[in-house]
Amino acid sequence: MAGGDFTPPASSLLKFDPMSSDRYPFREIEAKWQRIWEERGQFRAVEDPRRPKFYCLEMFPYPSGRIHMGHVRVYAIGDLLARFKRMRGFNVLHPMGWDAFGLPAENAAIEHGVHPAIWTYENIDNMRGQLRKLGISYDWDREVTTCDPAYYKWEQLIFIRMLERGLAYRRRSTVNWCPSCQTVLANEQVEAGRCWRCDSEVTPREIDGWFFKITAYADELLEWCDKLPGWPERVLTMQRNWIGRSEGAEFDLPVAGRPELKVRVFTTRPDTAFGMTYAVLAPEHPLVDRLIADEDERRAVTAFRAEVARQSEIERLAADRPKRGLRISARVVNPFNNVEIPLFIADYVLMGYGTGSIMAVPGEDQRDWEFAKQHALPIIETVQRPPGWVGEAYSGDGLKINSGFLDGLTVAAAKRRAIDWLVERGLGVAKVNYRLRDWGISRQRYWGAPIPVLYCDKDGVVPEDEKNLPVVLPRDVQLSGKGGSPLADVASFVNARCPKCGGKARRETDTMDTFVESSWYFLRYCSPHYERGMFERAAAEYWMPVDQYIGGIEHAVLHLLYARFYTKVLRDLDMVAVDEPFTALLSQGMVIKDGAKMSKSKGNVVDPDDLIRTLGADTARLFSLFAAPPEKDLDWNDHGVEGASRFLNRVWRFVIAHAEDLKAAPATAAPTTAAGTAFRRTVHETIAKATQDIERDFHFNTAISAVMELVNALYAFEAASHDDMPAGERAALLREAVETTLLLLGPIAPHVTEELWAQLGHTESLFSRPWPEADPAALVKNEVTLVVQVDGKVRSRLNITVGTPEERIQRLALADDRVQPWVRERAVERVVVVANRLVNIVTRA
Ligand SMILES: [Zn+2]
Numbered sequence: 001m002a003g004g005d006f007t008p009p010a011s012s013l014l015k016f017d018p019m020s021s022d023r024y025p026f027r028e029i030e031a032k033w034q035r036i037w038e039e040r041g042q043f044r045a046v047e048d049p050r051r052p053k054f055y056c057l058e059m060f061p062y063p064s065g066r067i068h069m070g071h072v073r074v075y076a077i078g079d080l081l082a083r084f085k086r087m088r089g090f091n092v093l094h095p096m097g098w099d100a101f102g103l104p105a106e107n108a109a110i111e112h113g114v115h116p117a118i119w120t121y122e123n124i125d126n127m128r129g130q131l132r133k134l135g136i137s138y139d140w141d142r143e144v145t146t147c148d149p150a151y152y153k154w155e156q157l158i159f160i161r162m163l164e165r166g167l168a169y170r171r172r173s174t175v176n177w178c179p180s181c182q183t184v185l186a187n188e189q190v191e192a193g194r195c196w197r198c199d200s201e202v203t204p205r206e207i208d209g210w211f212f213k214i215t216a217y218a219d220e221l222l223e224w225c226d227k228l229p230g231w232p233e234r235v236l237t238m239q240r241n242w243i244g245r246s247e248g249a250e251f252d253l254p255v256a257g258r259p260e261l262k263v264r265v266f267t268t269r270p271d272t273a274f275g276m277t278y279a280v281l282a283p284e285h286p287l288v289d290r291l292i293a294d295e296d297e298r299r300a301v302t303a304f305r306a307e308v309a310r311q312s313e314i315e316r317l318a319a320d321r322p323k324r325g326l327r328i329s330a331r332v333v334n335p336f337n338n339v340e341i342p343l344f345i346a347d348y349v350l351m352g353y354g355t356g357s358i359m360a361v362p363g364e365d366q367r368d369w370e371f372a373k374q375h376a377l378p379i380i381e382t383v384q385r386p387p388g389w390v391g392e393a394y395s396g397d398g399l400k401i402n403s404g405f406l407d408g409l410t411v412a413a414a415k416r417r418a419i420d421w422l423v424e425r426g427l428g429v430a431k432v433n434y435r436l437r438d439w440g441i442s443r444q445r446y447w448g449a450p451i452p453v454l455y456c457d458k459d460g461v462v463p464e465d466e467k468n469l470p471v472v473l474p475r476d477v478q479l480s481g482k483g484g485s486p487l488a489d490v491a492s493f494v495n496a497r498c499p500k501c502g503g504k505a506r507r508e509t510d511t512m513d514t515f516v517e518s519s520w521y522f523l524r525y526c527s528p529h530y531e532r533g534m535f536e537r538a539a540a541e542y543w544m545p546v547d548q549y550i551g552g553i554e555h556a557v558l559h560l561l562y563a564r565f566y567t568k569v570l571r572d573l574d575m576v577a578v579d580e581p582f583t584a585l586l587s588q589g590m591v592i593k594d595g596a597k598m599s600k601s602k603g604n605v606v607d608p609d610d611l612i613r614t615l616g617a618d619t620a621r622l623f624s625l626f627a628a629p630p631e632k633d634l635d636w637n638d639h640g641v642e643g644a645s646r647f648l649n650r651v652w653r654f655v656i657a658h659a660e661d662l663k664a665a666p667a668t669a670a671p672t673t674a675a676g677t678a679f680r681r682t683v684h685e686t687i688a689k690a691t692q693d694i695e696r697d698f699h700f701n702t703a704i705s706a707v708m709e710l711v712n713a714l715y716a717f718e719a720a721s722h723d724d725m726p727a728g729e730r731a732a733l734l735r736e737a738v739e740t741t742l743l744l745l746g747p748i749a750p751h752v753t754e755e756l757w758a759q760l761g762h763t764e765s766l767f768s769r770p771w772p773e774a775d776p777a778a779l780v781k782n783e784v785t786l787v788v789q790v791d792g793k794v795r796s797r798l799n800i801t802v803g804t805p806e807e808r809i810q811r812l813a814l815a816d817d818r819v820q821p822w823v824r825e826r827a828v829e830r831v832v833v834v835a836n837r838l839v840n841i842v843t844r845a
């Protein structure tokens with residue numbers, strides 16, 4: 001049964017005495033409504049082409065064992081939007097699942113001897129229970145767990161398809177190795193030379209591994225950064241920088257006396273070529289060996305290489321350290337002016353970037369400038385410095401100098417001219433370079449999806465036969481945490497038959513990076529039980545793309561870039577029609593306490609379970625949404641939590657105390673009195689503000705403030721006597737205000753509002769009601785406040801009806817009690833009325 005009306009049996013309507021306690025009975029209410037929503041299948045999503053869809057998704061959690069306040073915050077945001085959109089008429093998909101492979105499970109196995117699968121599934125059970133207590137509107141029928149072979153089977157199939165198309169490949173490379181995690185890290189997983197997960201220092205290592213060719217999509221990934229207006233600009237900027245596109249030229253520097261040997265260089269500044277005073281090869285550049293003149297030089301090069309090998313890639317690229325270099329005997333020729341220049345090998349040039357060699361232009365490049373100074377090399381300026389310039393290398397604009405045929409041009413014009421010059425002479429080409437590297441997906445770990453290939457002596461690398469998928473991760477394995485892939489020791493796994501020749505073959509023992517699983521889980525949610533493919537095309541076409549994605553800024557590069565890439569690969573495999581997976585992204589800030597991120601080591605953790613037990617899930621949700629705008633860090637404070645609880649109690653007491661009157665009140669309110677009109681305007685202004693704050697700006701905190709003010713107005717209106725107001729008008733206005741409050745508060749604090757809604761006699765769910773619309777007639781302001789000035793000083797204020805004639809306004813202003821003392825003794829020269837704003841009285845001095 002999906003949604004629809006539901007009449008609770010009379011016995012399920014709890015009886016409450018408003019005076020019985022300080023706190024409303026949140027424990028009973030929350031359990032009751034979680035059960036009823038579940039029984040009704042109220043949040044089950046069913047494709048319905050007649051209704052507009054809204055796919056609301058929070059980044060799925062790693063099942064570490066317990067949810068923390070950061071989880072509460074992001075799921076409260078997601079649930080607010082999901083329930084809000086449902087009430088706005090959308091067919092909402094709001095699923096939840098588990099990013100279940102990964103290192104902590106394996107580390108737990110090593111430390112405590114519990115199998116990663118048992119550890120993971122127990123954690124999932126715990127966390128699911130905790131999430132249910134928060135009352136989030138998930139369609140639990142769509143729960144996805146990535147360590148399930150029924151899940152990873154499909155990414156194994158896609159791996160084979162990518163292999164066939166050259167989008168997955170194997171090569172030897174220098175990798176970032178975390179000695180503590182005993183695994184390879186992607187460049188994105190290295191932060192300031194340290195492992196992103198355990199903070200150990202990362203070291204380089206040569207290793208064979210599998211790669212996804214994300215660089216084939218560099219241009220498209222970059223282009224689409226300009227076509228995602230729903231994403232935060234800072235996330236797009238981080239992605240653009242990560243892709244790091246640079247335009248320039250690639251050309252050869254012939255070796256002096258041996259023109260058949262050439263050093264190929266890439267530069268983004270071909271305009272500076274006349275300032276080239278030396279060139280540099282990466283120490284590991286293959287050309288170096290061919291340039292060595294004698295044994296002495298060979299020994300020097302070998303020693304230098306050994307020295308460089310002790311540094312990590314990150315250290316070599318660091319700006320703030322001396323650059324080591326070795327001058328070799330060979331020299332190269334600058335083709336722009338045929339000048340011979342010295343050649344170095346140096347640690348600041350890396351083989352994996354560009355061509356592994358550079359032309360050095362110390363006048364305009366800071367790293368080259370530092371190296372030139374350290375090695376007493378000449379520096380030639382090729383750009384006119386601005387007046388008063390004192391500095392080292394100059395990378396700004398200006399007119400070219402000391403540059404032959406480029407003299408007098410601007411930097412941009414000289415770049416184009418220099419490239420044309422190279423191309424005309426067949427010496428070089430215009431070239432685009434990227435900082436983005438291919439995605440290394442091999443992990444020497446157990447708890448991941450097996451890579452579905454085998455190694456056969458006869459056939460080489462052979463993909464597993466599709467009908468043998470999934471390649472299931474074996475259960476019996478010894479995990480020591482030391483050495484290479486644990487799967488290599490599982491003979492029953494390693495020794496297999498070659499799918500091609502039937503002979504003996506060895507299985508690949510690396511597993512896939514867990515970022516592969518999180519690159520497509522949003523597609524699996526569209527048809528999680530589908531058995532004939534990764535997802536059912538029609539379901540994916542209906543739900544995709546995700547309309548609102550919500551998750552932490554720490555995923556601005558890694559996960560989000562991989563998911564975008566993987567979606568494009570699936571599109572090009574003709575599996576889905578979308579170009580991008582996520583239309584809009586909201587990156588929420590962290591939850592901090594006492595100035596630091598909540599963490600066990602800092603001892604500042606607030607356990608969501610404790611909070612739910614003592615004050616209720618609705619209070620936890622309300623506080624999370626109210627304490628800060630979502631993109632900002634949320635500073636935890638107990639007073640704020642208490643305040644959220646008090647507010648819900650205040651709403652509770654009002655509704656319970658007046659429930660009988662409210663039930664009996666007329667359903668529509670059409671005020672005839674000034675006080676009634678003003679109150680109804682407050683109600684509808686609140687609707688307009690809350691709707692705009694939620695929908696347009698994600699300013700949930702200001703939307704909640706507006707509802708809090710409405711509740712204050714509600715109490716004040718109820719307390720006032722309103723002698724001139726018909727009783728029916730008063731009751732109808734109160735009812736409209738109370739029901740509006742519950743509807744606006746529903747997506748924020750769903751349990752208490754649903755209960756109060758039922759207490760008002762409604763038999764259908766609050767969440768099957770449409771979101772309230774602001775009545776334009778109620779918003780019309782028919783009274784304005786005018787400031788009255790006498791000789792430029794504010795003396796009074798006048799409340800008048802809009803459209804009052806100017807003469808009458810003048811008379812009212814002059815007769816005003818607080819104006820009279822300032823005009824009584826003096827001659828009024830003129831009275832100026834600025835419509836709806838101001839009355840200015842000018843007297844004769
Ligand atoms: Zn590590």
Ligand SMILES: [Zn+2]
Nearest residue numbers: 456459498501
């Ligand atoms: Zn074979």
